[in-house]
Amino acid sequence: MQLTSKVSQQQLATATGKPLTALRFTGDISSTSRDAVVGSYVALSTSAVKQILLDFKGVEYLNSSGIALVIEVLMAANKAAQIVAISGLTPHFTKVFTMVGITRYATLYPDEAAALASL
Amino acid sequence: MQLTSKVSQQQLATATGKPLTALRFTGDISSTSRDAVVGSYVALSTSAVKQILLDFKGVEYLNSSGIALVIEVLMAANKAAQIVAISGLTPHFTKVFTMVGITRYATLYPDEAAALASL
Amino acid sequence: MPINNGGSVEVRIPSRLGFEKVAMSTAASMAKLMGFTEDRVEDLKTAVSEACINAIEHGNHLDASVPVGVMLSIFPGELEVKVHDNGDGMSAAPSVPDIDRKMTGEEEARGMGMFLIQALVDEVQWVPSSTQGKSFVRLVIRLNKESEECS
Amino acid sequence: MPINNGGSVEVRIPSRLGFEKVAMSTAASMAKLMGFTEDRVEDLKTAVSEACINAIEHGNHLDASVPVGVMLSIFPGELEVKVHDNGDGMSAAPSVPDIDRKMTGEEEARGMGMFLIQALVDEVQWVPSSTQGKSFVRLVIRLNKESEECS
Ligand SMILES: Nc1ncnc2c1ncn2[C@@H]1O[C@H](COP(=O)(O)OP(=O)(O)O)[C@@H](O)[C@H]1O
Ligand SMILES: Nc1ncnc2c1ncn2[C@@H]1O[C@H](COP(=O)(O)OP(=O)(O)O)[C@@H](O)[C@H]1O
Numbered sequence: 001m002q003l004t005s006k007v008s009q010q011q012l013a014t015a016t017g018k019p020l021t022a023l024r025f026t027g028d029i030s031s032t033s034r035d036a037v038v039g040s041y042v043a044l045s046t047s048a049v050k051q052i053l054l055d056f057k058g059v060e061y062l063n064s065s066g067i068a069l070v071i072e073v074l075m076a077a078n079k080a081a082q083i084v085a086i087s088g089l090t091p092h093f094t095k096v097f098t099m100v101g102i103t104r105y106a107t108l109y110p111d112e113a114a115a116l117a118s119l
Numbered sequence: 120m121q122l123t124s125k126v127s128q129q130q131l132a133t134a135t136g137k138p139l140t141a142l143r144f145t146g147d148i149s150s151t152s153r154d155a156v157v158g159s160y161v162a163l164s165t166s167a168v169k170q171i172l173l174d175f176k177g178v179e180y181l182n183s184s185g186i187a188l189v190i191e192v193l194m195a196a197n198k199a200a201q202i203v204a205i206s207g208l209t210p211h212f213t214k215v216f217t218m219v220g221i222t223r224y225a226t227l228y229p230d231e232a233a234a235l236a237s238l
Numbered sequence: 239m240p241i242n243n244g245g246s247v248e249v250r251i252p253s254r255l256g257f258e259k260v261a262m263s264t265a266a267s268m269a270k271l272m273g274f275t276e277d278r279v280e281d282l283k284t285a286v287s288e289a290c291i292n293a294i295e296h297g298n299h300l301d302a303s304v305p306v307g308v309m310l311s312i313f314p315g316e317l318e319v320k321v322h323d324n325g326d327g328m329s330a331a332p333s334v335p336d337i338d339r340k341m342t343g344e345e346e347a348r349g350m351g352m353f354l355i356q357a358l359v360d361e362v363q364w365v366p367s368s369t370q371g372k373s374f375v376r377l378v379i380r381l382n383k384e385s386e387e388c389s
Numbered sequence: 390m391p392i393n394n395g396g397s398v399e400v401r402i403p404s405r406l407g408f409e410k411v412a413m414s415t416a417a418s419m420a421k422l423m424g425f426t427e428d429r430v431e432d433l434k435t436a437v438s439e440a441c442i443n444a445i446e447h448g449n450h451l452d453a454s455v456p457v458g459v460m461l462s463i464f465p466g467e468l469e470v471k472v473h474d475n476g477d478g479m480s481a482a483p484s485v486p487d488i489d490r491k492m493t494g495e496e497e498a499r500g501m502g503m504f505l506i507q508a509l510v511d512e513v514q515w516v517p518s519s520t521q522g523k524s525f526v527r528l529v530i531r532l533n534k535e536s537e538e539c540s
Contacts, residue, residue, distance in 0.1 A: 031255060061259060063287050068348035075341050092280035099357055100350050101337030150406060180410060182438050187499035194492050211431035218508055219501050220488030247411050249400040256422055260398050263418035267411045
């Protein structure tokens with residue numbers, strides 16, 4: 001349980017060889033995480049990046065203000081016709097993301113490997 | 120973090136083929152754990168059982184009243200000339216058991232495998 | 239034997255974001271003591287965290303010198319949590335977030351806290367301030383209920 | 390950014406064994422908020438748990454209707470914890486457990502709580518009840534200190 005959110009970025013390829021940019025979050029995702037969540041998305045090239053994976057495996061605390069930042073990323077990605085996938089949520093936050101309707105705009109995968117195999 | 124202590128017993132053999140009785144604890148080890156800790160030791164045959172392994176891998180909460188019960192077992196085992204080994208303590212409780220001097224009467228092993236290999 | 243027959247715990251946190259995690263941990267520990275399953279503990283954690291954030295932000299306007307009080311009370315088969323702030327409170331029912339409207343910008347991205355609280359616990363009541371000038375939200379989580387299904 | 394510049398949390402538990410775990414979780418969460426390392430959080434957890442058990446047993450004689458109050462205060466670089474009970478308290482320094490004497494039965498198997506508290510935190514003070522009839526133990530754990538080595 002840390003107050004800081006951290007993000008790391010990596011270029012991956014899906015099972016079918018398509019490029020995918022993974023943003024991996026650790027620490028807390030809350031109202032103070034705008035830079036980590038929205039900032040790291042904005043820093044990506046909209047023209048070059050077509051598929052994005054948001055990975056929450058290392059996240060220790062997540063609240064509705066943090067989820068709102070994820071929705072902001074989905075909004076921008078939707079406008080840019082980018083595909084967003086989400087991985088690494090606990091069963092609880094899989095339920096929460098489903099409850100708020102995020103699954104209408106992003107597919108949830110148990111882990112990165114499952115996302116890479118399907119995308 | 121459960122209020123109940125549970126214990127399971129298993130007959131094992133060390134790497135050199137000597138019999139060893141493992142008592143594996145789960146849940147809490149505190150003042151209410153007398154039955155689980157002292158009771159399960161007392162139920163063993165003093166003549167047949169020569170080596171005992173107390174495993175704490177599944178323990179979620181341990182306090183000084185629980186450690187006092189472990190000392191009671193060491194006292195009785197010492198009288199009966201039984202060898203007691205301890206495994207599965209977290210680094211914190213390895214430190215605590217060392218601080219109170221338990222290591223003078225029982226060897227601590229990181230896990231059951233390490234205990235079986237050495238005994 | 240899980241504790242399931244009375245006892246209450248009070249925790250007071252400053253109205254500063256981040257401290258909701260302290261109240262959340264206290265509540266989680268209490269629920270574990272009562273024998274709640276891990277998934278119900280997670281439901282409670284999110285509900286308590288969201289209720290505390292609302293008390294900190296909307297009730298006490300982030301004035302760190304004003305505490306948020308969290309009363310946790312064990313009743314047979316249930317845990318009651320009351321989160322008190324010094325604001326006027328509210329009695330409105332939470333609106334269900336509309337992700338399509340959020341995506342088009344017609345609805346704010348945030349504004350999901352009360353919805354989540356209501357969706358995750360078994361009973362919830364928002365009680366606006368009476369003459370005392372203290373408002374609170376009251377949540378109840380029951381031992382015999384299963385975790386909510388995905389909607 | 391860890392919180393390290395003020396703020397205090399109070400948690401009150403009934404004097405009933407098991408509830409020390411609730412205060413322990415509250416303290417652990419507060420220490421994590423301040424950025425303490427995992428091993429120091431573990432040190433604090435054991436110290437707070439032992440202090441609460443003593444307050445419950447020796448201070449409040451297991452009378453569940455009497456609360457144990459735990460005040461957690463953030464100071465620059467340190468967390469202070471005061472555990473209050475309604476007993477007379479004590480000012481005696483804890484004795485170091487003698488395992489050899491325990492093994493021969495010359496010393497009780499138990500009686501290690503105060504020793505562990507003192508060994509695990511950076512500062513500790515037992516303050517017996519004054520005229521108010523409230524005694525407490527005060528612990529301090531510092532951010533810049535490493536975890537104690539095995540003795
Ligand atoms: N404790 C409270 N005191 C006063 N108003 C509140 C309180 N909790 C919620 N509200 C009001 O209800 C609205 C919706 O709350 P919520 O669903 O949690 O979303 P958010 O906090 O993200 O706006 C808040 O914007 C606020 O106006
Ligand atoms: N809060 C307290 N109030 C009164 N007496 C206390 C308190 N804490 C400790 N003591 C006294 O100090 C003794 C040693 O305490 P401790 O080292 O924790 O071991 P234990 O509680 O197992 O006896 C206790 O038996 C009790 O007499």
